[in-house]
Amino acid sequence: MGARAQPPADAGAALLQAAREGDAAAVRGLLAQGAPVNARDAQGSTPLLLATAGDHVEVARSLLLAGADVNLQNDMRDSAYLLAGAQGRLEILRMALSYGADLKSTNRYGGTALIPACERGHVETVRTLIAAGVAVDHVNRLGWTCLLEAIVLSDGGPAHQDIARQVLAAGADVNLADRDGVTPLAHARRRGQAEMARILAAAGGR
CATH class of the missing domain: 1.25.40.20 (Ankyrin repeat-containing domain)
Known part of the structure; x- marks a missing residue:
């Protein structure tokens, strides 16, 4: 029993x-x-x-x-x-x-949880992951950081602008380029993302 x-x-x-x-x-x-x-x-x-x-x-x-x-x-x-x-x-x-x-675990693209959160515009999720200590300059297997994905895979709208400000405030390297040497600012300008480009330039983007 x-x-x-x-x-x-x-x-x-x-x-x-x-x-x-x-x-x-x-x-x-x-x-x-x-x-x-x-x-x-x-x-x-x-x-x-x-x-x-x-x-x-x-x-x-x-x-x-x-x-x-x-x-x-x-x-x-x-x-x-x-x-x-x-x-x-x-x-x-x-x-x-x-x-x-x-926090160091990675997905099938070799990216942290922060990278797709930035790409998809999840503003509060990004804030939470940054606060938890996820590395902001981690580079995935595509050669992209969370900042690059917030530009290259977005329309550069308000959510992604907020995310760019967040990761830059957390110490992200504004000039960390992709594998072809294209910087975040250059990507934003190519895509006509004027406000995103302004944010990056103000942070020292080249």
């Missing part, structure tokens, strides 16, 4: 499905039965990664409380932490940071 019941053989698969669907009650029930919190699907994704993809905050919280690993990466090199940064899942990102996110 009193022995803990063994979880059903397919508890991992059930947990993955419940996490994907955002069914917080089912997730809590399966965890209480001993379902493996870091189960993997056919693509190597964990329940926490699936919850992050769907922005299922309560599910993510339950999984983290049960010991889910925020740094486990799937076959596409996404982890819950990296995906939260890339998709701007701010509440889950903050939880991931408090549960030991590896």
Whole structure:
């Protein structure tokens, strides 16, 4: 008597499905039965990664409380932490940071969580990652920094201008060029991003 019941053989698969669907009650029930919190699907994704993809905050919280690993990466090199940064899942990102996110971990492009956050215009996510200490001058396998991606892969609008100001204030090298030697300012000018070019020039851009 009193022995803990063994979880059903397919508890991992059930947990993955419940996490994907955002069914917080089912997730809590399966965890209480001993379902493996870091189960993997056919693509190597964990329940926490699936919850992050769907922005299922309560599910993510339950999984983290049960010991889910925020740094486990799937076959596409996404982890819950990296995906939260890339998709701007701010509440889950903050939880991931408090549960030991590896700030130096990189995605399939060799980029930190900060780089896609800058590219996609996630202003508050960028602020959070900078405050956490993610390196602002990290260069990914494409030869781009977060500042370059905020210019090259954007329209140079208000969100990306805000992000450029943030990373420059955090100490980003305004003249760190791409592999072809093209600087952020040169890219902004080529793209007709007048306000972005003004911000970069004011920061010493050449």
